[in-house]
Amino acid sequence: RIYAIGDVAGAAQFTHMANYHAGVVIRRALFRLPARVRLDAVPWVTYTDPELAHVGLDEQAARRQYGEVEILRQPFAGNDRAIAERRTEGLVKVVIGRRGRIFGATIVGPHAGEIIQPWVLAITRKLPIKAMTAPIIPYPTLSELNKRAAISYYEKTMGNPWLRGAIRFLAKFG
Secondary structure, three states: OOOOOHHHHOOOOOHHHHHHHHHHHHHHHHOOOOOOOOOOOOOEEEOOOOEEEEEEOOHHHHHHHHOOOEEEEEEHHHOHHHHHOOOOOOEEEEEEOHHHEEEEEEEEEOOHHHHOHHHHHHHHOOOEHHHHHOOOOOOOOOOHHHHHHHHHHHHHHHHOHHHHHHHHHHHOOO
């Protein structure tokens, strides 16, 4: 049995991939546990100013693979932490499919490499966009951008007259 990790294994040649490969090899070789390398949730970060981070499928790849997709955008300019630090240039962009399946996320802005992590987890665990709306996020942080992007998925339903009527009806019962 021969195992290869890191750059010699091909695909994404990042230090974090070598660490990931090592974990897979340890599970398989030492503990005889089933483990396979997954390449659908490999994050990458370009350390420029501003940073660029990405995980999963980009918009074009998602359209090729799944057809119709929806794009969620959340600009840094609306985030209180970004405003306080005077670093409002940036954007969180999320590609989702029918029923809120998350296909990919791209972030350009300060600390994008840190902010991308929840999307890595969501894609790794195949979480729906709904899961990204649930956590309590500390305020004020740039991480709020992720939750606000996820919440924007539901904004289109707020214009539905039937839903607004149902909310008004339920509000009467307090």
